[in-house]
Amino acid sequence: MEIFEFLSYKDILDILGVSAIVYAVLYFLRITKAIQILKGLMLIALVWVVALFLDLKAVSTIFEKFWTVGLFSLVVIFQPEIRKALSRLGQATKLSPSTSLEERVVERIVRACSFMSERQIGALIVIERRQDLEPILEGCVSLDAVVSVELLITLFDPLAPLHDGAVIIRGNRIAYASCVLPLSKSKDIPRRYGTRHRAGLGISEESDAVAIIVSEETGEISVAVGGKLHRNLDPEGLKSLLFKELGIGK
Template sequence: MEIFEFISYKDILDILGVSAIVYAVLYFLRITRGIQILKGLLLITVVWVVALLLDLKAVSTIFEKFWTVGLFSLVVIFQPEIRKTLSRLGQATKLSTSSSVEERMVERIVRACSFMSERQIGALIVIERNQDLEPILEGCIRLDAIVSVELLITLFDPLAPLHDGAVVIKGDRIAYASCVLPLSKSPDIPKKYGTRHRAGLGISEESDAVAVIVSEETGEISVAVGGKLHRNLDPENLKLLLLKELGVSKALSNYLPSIDRLHPPKAKGD
């Protein structure tokens, strides 16, 4: 066809680049509050065009000033979403620890959570994956300690000075304790869940981290990942889910007959 004689590879790359940008913008709008705001902007644009066609100078001038201020307003409105998107785009790829080390770490986390669940000791354990969590953590106490059952239980003991907050694990080390996490603003969280569950969901929404939550009121074990909450996990299901999310495929293969148990039934009344 003759049209291809006038199109170079640079033009194709240019078209693909524009398509990627448009797709990214539309996807960003879809997963945020942008669709509602976009509808409002389209309505304002229509009114502005009509004002220009009818030569309404005062109205046209107001709308011209509005666009200048509007750009700064959009940055303020979308600040949380922009920060989240940029942090994910800029996340560093890290060297993962060996499967055997991760399996031992998971085993220790499960044992500690099982102990605390039986005694209704509240806990929030965040496991960092690819995305660096430091930019979104606040008030942390640096530890750099080996992950052990005894230390995890001690950190969340109600009488311990560091129990109020999250423990963050980097690789096979407990990096921080008593961390303040961003809270989820999702309206879908059941009212029976408090700050600890909102913080676990919040960090899973802001990053690719996995958050293990033990309820102080009921002893229920939950895992927040990707903005979703897996509830009512027994120790075996907790181990399966953590192995799956951390990509410990070799260890996970030993539990394939029970893989369907990764989706436990909902609690009564939920």
């Protein structure tokens, strides 16, 4: 095509750079749900343009000061979201393979969740993938134990000292128990879901981890991944979803 005859490698790099910046901004807006604030800023910018067009000097001066202070304020306000976005963006471009689970380990997790579901034992199991979860975990008890059906059930027994909090599975081992996870601030979570579901969603929003939640009220099994909740799964549905998300059997 003729257009490429007028493009140098610098022009191509320039276009790719702008595309990357636009993608990063759109990605940030999507995962932080900041689109409403963007609409507000666009409205303010429109008012500013009108003020300039009508030569309203006082209003124009106020808006000029607003942009100077406002940009710094946005950085402060969105500091947690910016950190999360950069973390997720970096994770998305990471080239190293994730720590994979063996099929038999996933089957043990499914069997344990099925047992607890039938007896309405609450549970929260988080499977770590590419992203290291340690920076966003609190209050964990280190285990480094083999994943077994019996151990998972024992850890979430209501009378067990470690039953509150989440179990973290790293590779083919249980790395931590009784972990406190960041809670989701989403307003779309049904009221019938409590702290356990909010924690599962929260860790899936902050990282690429897969969280399995067993409700102690209903025995319902759910999986949180990528900030979305897959509800009311039976053991076969849970196994199929975990195999898909963890890349097992491809």
